[in-house]
Amino acid sequence: MASSPPFPSRLLYYDGKPRPASSGKTFQTVNPADATPLADVHIASHSDIDAAIASADRAFASWSQTPPIVRARILQRAAAILRERNDDIARVETLDSGKAYSETSVVDVVTGADVLEYYANLVGGGGLNGETTQLREDAWVYTKKAPLGVCVGIGAWNYPIQIALWKSAPCLAAGNTMVYKPSEFTPLHAQTLAEIYTEAGLPDGVFNVVNGAGDVGAYLTSHPLVAKVSFTGQVATGMKVAGSAAGNMKYVTMELGGKSPLLILPDAELENAVDGAMMANFYSTGQVCTNGTRVFVPASMRPAFEKRLVEKMQYVRPGSLFDPATNFGPLSSKIHLDKVTSYIRHGLEVDKAKLLYGGLGKPNVPKDLENGYWVQPTIFTDCTDDMRIVKEEIFGPVMSILYYQTIEEAVHRANNTELGLAAGVFTRDINLAHRIIDQLQAGITWVNSWGESPAEMPVGGWKKSGVGVENGRKGIEAWVRNKSTLVDMNGAVATVFAKL
Ligand code: NDP
Numbered sequence: 001m002a003s004s005p006p007f008p009s010r011l012l013y014y015d016g017k018p019r020p021a022s023s024g025k026t027f028q029t030v031n032p033a034d035a036t037p038l039a040d041v042h043i044a045s046h047s048d049i050d051a052a053i054a055s056a057d058r059a060f061a062s063w064s065q066t067p068p069i070v071r072a073r074i075l076q077r078a079a080a081i082l083r084e085r086n087d088d089i090a091r092v093e094t095l096d097s098g099k100a101y102s103e104t105s106v107v108d109v110v111t112g113a114d115v116l117e118y119y120a121n122l123v124g125g126g127g128l129n130g131e132t133t134q135l136r137e138d139a140w141v142y143t144k145k146a147p148l149g150v151c152v153g154i155g156a157w158n159y160p161i162q163i164a165l166w167k168s169a170p171c172l173a174a175g176n177t178m179v180y181k182p183s184e185f186t187p188l189h190a191q192t193l194a195e196i197y198t199e200a201g202l203p204d205g206v207f208n209v210v211n212g213a214g215d216v217g218a219y220l221t222s223h224p225l226v227a228k229v230s231f232t233g234q235v236a237t238g239m240k241v242a243g244s245a246a247g248n249m250k251y252v253t254m255e256l257g258g259k260s261p262l263l264i265l266p267d268a269e270l271e272n273a274v275d276g277a278m279m280a281n282f283y284s285t286g287q288v289c290t291n292g293t294r295v296f297v298p299a300s301m302r303p304a305f306e307k308r309l310v311e312k313m314q315y316v317r318p319g320s321l322f323d324p325a326t327n328f329g330p331l332s333s334k335i336h337l338d339k340v341t342s343y344i345r346h347g348l349e350v351d352k353a354k355l356l357y358g359g360l361g362k363p364n365v366p367k368d369l370e371n372g373y374w375v376q377p378t379i380f381t382d383c384t385d386d387m388r389i390v391k392e393e394i395f396g397p398v399m400s401i402l403y404y405q406t407i408e409e410a411v412h413r414a415n416n417t418e419l420g421l422a423a424g425v426f427t428r429d430i431n432l433a434h435r436i437i438d439q440l441q442a443g444i445t446w447v448n449s450w451g452e453s454p455a456e457m458p459v460g461g462w463k464k465s466g467v468g469v470e471n472g473r474k475g476i477e478a479w480v481r482n483k484s485t486l487v488d489m490n491g492a493v494a495t496v497f498a499k500l
Helices: 046-063 068-084 086-097 108-124 160-173 188-200 214-221 235-247 270-286 299-315 334-349 407-414 430-439 472-479
Strands: 012-014 017-019 026-031 036-042 132-136 139-147 150-154 177-181 207-209 226-232 251-255 261-264 294-298 354-357 378-381 398-404 422-426 444-447 480-488
Touching: 012 046, 012 188, 017 188, 026 086, 046 150, 046 177, 046 207, 046 214, 068 086, 068 108, 068 160, 068 188, 086 108, 086 160, 086 188, 108 160, 108 472, 150 160, 150 214, 160 177, 160 188, 160 226, 160 472, 177 214, 188 207, 214 226, 214 235, 226 235, 226 472, 235 251, 261 270, 261 407, 270 294, 270 299, 270 398, 270 422, 294 299, 294 407, 299 354, 299 378, 299 398, 334 378, 334 398, 398 407, 407 430, 422 430, 430 444, 472 480
Parallel strands: 150 177, 150 226, 177 207, 226 251, 261 294, 261 422, 294 398, 378 398, 422 444
Antiparallel strands: 012 017, 012 207, 026 036, 132 139, 139 480, 354 378
């Protein structure tokens, strides 16, 4: 007889309580490190989704009228609880997503709580105030930033609780309510987050969770009571979601994929450049939307760069996810393993790219993890722009090195893509760094660094990588609409229709 999974079933959550799905249907979420089941997850039926949206709609009336300072206090309490329970939540994130605990324990919950605290402080401190403009002595215009209503958040699987927080924090701070759908591959955090919000004092119905696959997402995005959809995921899915939402005049934010260029300039400090390239490709086993997977290196630097890079690859350490030394986990699912493996195979057999490190086959991991979805960190060198591994987002630990002769050429090639999520430059010449950054077509850029994305920094893609931004002062604007009011103390009729 099959043993039951280690975690209790994950339910839906609406109107302030966990609730079983009316369909009675469930799916299992699996630990990607060893392919064992973790929990049964309830799948929302259409009537469950309707109920969750109705609960968010009811809650909107009073939450939107709750003074910002009171909303802020509740969200600050939630941030404090998240921090207190960091290690427990991070442990579950590690089991669900396959990311090493050395990462989840210091990044995933922390960076989510930071954003919650940031927006609580912003709205509590008057950050949602409108503007007043004096027109004439007796007339002025004032504007108000009004919440949108019921908003939908749909998340990807790579930063589960962080994505849920990056969406719900500004949404709730601005006075909206939310129905959130986590990825079916990493759903464990969502009920926990909803319970923490309730414990912190969030009124029933303000934050709700429905579980399920793409069809649940599609039903949410076309629902007539929904005012906005904030989506994180692949470009192809984003296009469907944006089409469905925009067709119904809903607001959208789209955080999509990338194929980001990292430019190492001839004067770059070698050690820093190699570290940057590794960080941009192997952190989170390469499952980061902003990964710098196209590494442009001056042809003259080739021997030194490749030598140091290969030497340093020993510091990428797959292994037991709770071993503090482990910094490289499995891929998040069997489907994703098959996808990444097929790209590596394509690189070897069709693109005929030169393999510098890794390749097909699993890395060395303890025997009890052999059924997990492991892939080797892989580096292809001397790649060309027309290779499929260079053009398409792989979303795994696969670096492509591209050599260039002139900086102008590197910038031109870096921009030669339909995507524009992130970009970065490594150089000791700070003036040149800013000139190059200015020319790169991407919404998120770094100089002599890669990957840090603090609460204060608005992030979002250009071109097909997205619409709008999350985080920073700019991020809250995506969760409000403007109302302008003109006040004239003389009255309107007097001027036009007055008696001659
Ligand atoms: P997907 O696009 O496959 O899925 C994202 C979410 O959308 C999931 O919850 C999914 O459900 C849901 N979904 C699927 N089909 C539909 C639909 N028709 N309507 C509404 N929702 C739907 O992305 P992944 O989960 O594979 O995530 C990886 C991608 O996310 C990468 O491309 C990565 O670059 C991008 N990403 C972007 C970030 C950014 O900030 N720009 C940050 C993180 C990731 P389910 O999977 O449960 O079936």
